[in-house]
Amino acid sequence: MDAIRYDFRSDTVTRPTEGMRAAMAAADVGDDVFGDDPTVNRLEQRMAGLLGKDAALFVPSGTMSNLLGLMSHCGRGDEFIAGQKAHLYLNEAGGAAVLGSIQPQPIAHLADGTMALEEIEAAIKPDDSHYARTRVIALENTFGGRVLPVSYMTAVAEIAARHGLGLHLDGARAFNATIALGMDISTFVEPFDTVSICLSKGLGAPVGSVLIGRQDLIDTARRHRKMLGGGMRQAGLLAAAGLYALDHHVARLADDHRRARRLAEGLARHEALTVSVPDTNIIWVTVAQEAAEGFDRLLEENGIGVMGRYGSQRWVTHLDISDEAVDTALTLVDQHFA
Numbered sequence: 001m002d003a004i005r006y007d008f009r010s011d012t013v014t015r016p017t018e019g020m021r022a023a024m025a026a027a028d029v030g031d032d033v034f035g036d037d038p039t040v041n042r043l044e045q046r047m048a049g050l051l052g053k054d055a056a057l058f059v060p061s062g063t064m065s066n067l068l069g070l071m072s073h074c075g076r077g078d079e080f081i082a083g084q085k086a087h088l089y090l091n092e093a094g095g096a097a098v099l100g101s102i103q104p105q106p107i108a109h110l111a112d113g114t115m116a117l118e119e120i121e122a123a124i125k126p127d128d129s130h131y132a133r134t135r136v137i138a139l140e141n142t143f144g145g146r147v148l149p150v151s152y153m154t155a156v157a158e159i160a161a162r163h164g165l166g167l168h169l170d171g172a173r174a175f176n177a178t179i180a181l182g183m184d185i186s187t188f189v190e191p192f193d194t195v196s197i198c199l200s201k202g203l204g205a206p207v208g209s210v211l212i213g214r215q216d217l218i219d220t221a222r223r224h225r226k227m228l229g230g231g232m233r234q235a236g237l238l239a240a241a242g243l244y245a246l247d248h249h250v251a252r253l254a255d256d257h258r259r260a261r262r263l264a265e266g267l268a269r270h271e272a273l274t275v276s277v278p279d280t281n282i283i284w285v286t287v288a289q290e291a292a293e294g295f296d297r298l299l300e301e302n303g304i305g306v307m308g309r310y311g312s313q314r315w316v317t318h319l320d321i322s323d324e325a326v327d328t329a330l331t332l333v334d335q336h337f338a
């Protein structure tokens with residue numbers, strides 16, 4: 001395969017900018033397992049403050065953050081409810097079951113990405129020794145790049161409250177949602193007990209996620225983080241990248257969204273391509289069967305990286321996708337189908 005020059009595969013591929021690298025190099029550090037790293041402490045306090053929650057925990061990945069979120073709500077033999085295509089159910093190697101001894105209860109998604117409220121409620125188990133104990137409902141927003149309605153999250157929160165369940169948000173790209181909605185992040189996450197946010201996606205940090213939430217849950221998560229091997233020492237070098245991202249890379253997510261819309265509109269001009277209308281920075285493209293192989297080859301030979309082959313693709317815009325990258329891709333596709 002030719003080298004990728006324009007990398008639309010994921011917003012995880014971003015490389016730290018000069019400014020971010022300078023902030024990392026200058027970071028004041030200490031041993032974070034001892035609670036001594038001032039930069040990690042600053043990041044955790046800042047995230048907790050931004051989201052209007054008690055506390056936060058810096059962790060190596062979104063996968064660990066989601067796992068710790070679920071484990072803070074659930075003990076052995078407990079159960080979580082999540083969407084059939086939720087990242088924390090489908091794309092995290094079964095970690096909740098394997099490492100947390102927590103049973104998943106997946107629920108099918110409706111066409112709009114939500115789960116039917118009646119189905120969620122029907123899946124909550126009664127107190128009966130035949131059943132695992134349902135403890136928490138997990139939502140994901142954005143979901144596949146789509147912004148799910150705040151009214152949906154509120155409705156699920158009401159169900160959780162009625163049944164005494166916890167509520168977790170996989171908000172890997174929560175800032176993409178709040179920028180698209182023009183909403184304050186603390187309002188967006190208000191109903192949730194725990195929230196996971198990735199610094200390493202659209203925010204452009206090389207490593208790291210943060211679990212934010214209620215003090216008792218974050219205390220439990222801190223213990224489990226150590227158990228899972230996620231206790232890092234002079235992690236301020238990494239936390240500094242996260243702080244820099246919060247200062248410089250949140251508002252600019254609007255640029256990614258604008259570029260995604262332009263890319264989607266450009267691609268959709270071609271009959272062979274069926275293109276989703278992006279809410280944020282992710283586009284889903286279906287290529288007509290007879291055109292799929294040629295289209296894969298075109299992108300590959302021209303250094304344009306996308307996720308997926310054989311007619312089903314994901315394109316993602318991010319910090320390292322400029323207007324010129326979008327123009328180059330669209331010109332190439334226009335010439336191909338001309």
Ligand SMILES: *Cc1c(COP(=O)(O)O)cnc(C)c1O
Pocket residue numbers: 060061062063064066087088140170172173198200209
């Ligand atoms: C990327 C992602 C995660 C996991 O993050 P990693 O840092 O890759 O482990 C979790 N949930 C969603 C929705 C994601 O997109």
